[in-house]
Amino acid sequence: MTTQDYSDTHRLFLQAVISRRFMSEKDAIDLHARVCQATKGMSSPFDQDDFTDFINTVNDSLSSLEFEIRRAQDEANGDKILALTNTNEQKIAQVATGYTPLELEYFKHLLDAIVTADDELYCISSTAAVNEASKLKNKENKSLQLTKAGAEDLISRFVQDKWLIRSKKGALSLSTRTLLELQSFLKEGYEDQIQECTLCMEIITKGQRCNVAACAARLHQHCAMKYFGNMNNPVCPSCRSPWDGKTLIGLAPNAEAPHTIRRR
Known part of the structure; x- marks a missing residue:
């Protein structure tokens, strides 16, 4: 897996994530496909490795701001979700x-x-x-x-x-x-x-x-x-x-x- 160059595709995806904070993994994948279509004029089949690499690149850009897009599963139903979270977890006041x-x-x-x-x-x-x-x-x-x-x-x-x-x-x-x-x-x-x-x-x-x-x-x-x-x-x-x-x-x-x- 290689690191992707940060691009307008990443910026557009991040803007949408910031506005929502939480979304299902399915919605995140659909969002990824739409921003690729909007910025690259193409829609390619979903590839888990490509999507993971894409999220890692976004997270690299967020690290200095103490934010990260994390994957998790909802305790109640097991649904997979993506969430924009503050990585400075030590003090509630900072989160x-x-x-x-x-x-x-x-x-x-x-x-x-x-x-x-x-x-x-x-x-x-x-x-x-x-x-x-x-x-x-x-x-x-x-x-x-x-x-x-x-x-x-x-x-x-x-x-x-x-x-x-x-x-x-x-x-x-x-x-x-x-x-x-x-x-x-x-x-x-x-x-x-x-x-x-x-x-x-x-x-x-x-x-x-x-x-x-x-x-x-x-x-x-x-x-x-x-x-x-x-x-x-x-x-x-x-x-x-x-x-x-x-x-x-x-x-x-x-x-x-x-x-x-x-x-x-």
Whole structure:
């Protein structure tokens, strides 16, 4: 694979990605084909190696700006996505721009509650999240003023900006954007709480876990489907005990998150 020269094709593709931030891999491939048509006057059959090389060239141009186009899979459905992410992951303030210090403090507070949720639920209810607004304090341990109405509006903004996901029943969980852009922050700050999928080695907050409490095996639903697809009697990839797929990490579909926050 050779490095491509940065061209108008790359610039046009990047402009479209900046405006959208997230897209499916299929949409990204379609976009690539359209910009090639617009800049080169031709449309060639898709080639995975060429597309990967194309993305690498774009990323080379973005590296000095601390941005990168990353590939990932949606935890909920396994869909492949491309996302424009900030690579300076150490401080939330440098990633989640556009928020006031108070708003960022509230986001960090919710992030902490979600990551440390009891029994690896990795979610909290919207009601509990709003109630947490009264517990905000600054570095001097002084209370910060955020009304419940303000908290409700801010939660909606976090969801709209794709930092959080809100289920139909009001459960708040981490989005793909948060898992990608705050990857190092989460792994370093929550070493004992953050888990990785045993198969793909990416962070997991939704999926299946081994029935054996002492076993660390965790699998995304889409990874489990691929791994156990041809097994008549599935066994844990780590400890080889029977695997029924009923012991979950994250909240069960259509379930309600606890109305009070319980931490591990």
